[in-house]
Amino acid sequence: MYDFLWPLFVFAFATSFTPGPNVVMLAASGANYGFRSTLPHIGGISIGFPVMVIAIGIGLKAVFVAVPELQTALKYVGAAYLLYLAWRIANAGRPDSKGASGRPLNFLEAAAFQWVSPKGWIMAVAAITTYTPGNDNLAETLIVAAVFALLAWPSCAFWAGVGVAVRLFASDRAMRIFNFTMAALLVASLVLAFWE
Numbered sequence: 001m002y003d004f005l006w007p008l009f010v011f012a013f014a015t016s017f018t019p020g021p022n023v024v025m026l027a028a029s030g031a032n033y034g035f036r037s038t039l040p041h042i043g044g045i046s047i048g049f050p051v052m053v054i055a056i057g058i059g060l061k062a063v064f065v066a067v068p069e070l071q072t073a074l075k076y077v078g079a080a081y082l083l084y085l086a087w088r089i090a091n092a093g094r095p096d097s098k099g100a101s102g103r104p105l106n107f108l109e110a111a112a113f114q115w116v117s118p119k120g121w122i123m124a125v126a127a128i129t130t131y132t133p134g135n136d137n138l139a140e141t142l143i144v145a146a147v148f149a150l151l152a153w154p155s156c157a158f159w160a161g162v163g164v165a166v167r168l169f170a171s172d173r174a175m176r177i178f179n180f181t182m183a184a185l186l187v188a189s190l191v192l193a194f195w196e
Contacts, residue, residue: 009147009151011126015119016152022156024182026160026163032163040107042160044105045156048112049114049148052114052120056128057138082118086184089183090182091179123148
């Protein structure tokens with residue numbers, strides 16, 4: 001009955017653990033603010049993305065098909081927000097340093113970010129259109145969201161942990177280079193999204 005579960009799990013695992021805007025921001029947050037301060041960010045992604053998957057699965061996709069200008073507007077709002085976040089990452093410093101600025105994303109900011117993340121939209125739409133093949137669209141949509149929810153916390157925690165590891169071994173100069181690199185990767189993810 002649910003033959004799509006194993007392929008869905010593989011898809012969700014691959015897309016959750018591979019680099020994208022969330023991964024870059026989690027690694028940067030872990031490096032700059034530590035794991036504990038990044039927990040609200042992790043929670044926002046872990047809840048926000050599955051909620052977005054459910055919304056798309058129960059009909060938001062049809063709204064974007066009917067009003068494509070809405071999707072275009074969301075794309076540009078998302079691009080502006082990604083550039084702002086890249087700027088925040090580039091200017092972040094260790095919380096204990098004199099030049100430190102900024103703060104990690106809170107729960108609501110991280111959850112809201114899912115709605116403007118280019119990779120998030122691609123993942124959610126691809127999952128819904130590919131892995132809800134039957135007649136029970138709501139049940140299948142909830143299963144897709146549950147699989148992403150199951151993988152979100154470990155994926156987010158892993159990437160925040162990568163950032164913490166960088167923080168432990170990096171000098172102030174290395175941290176500045178890391179922050180600029182993470183900001184550049186975030187901008188690159190935006191360029192790639194617009195290129196498609």
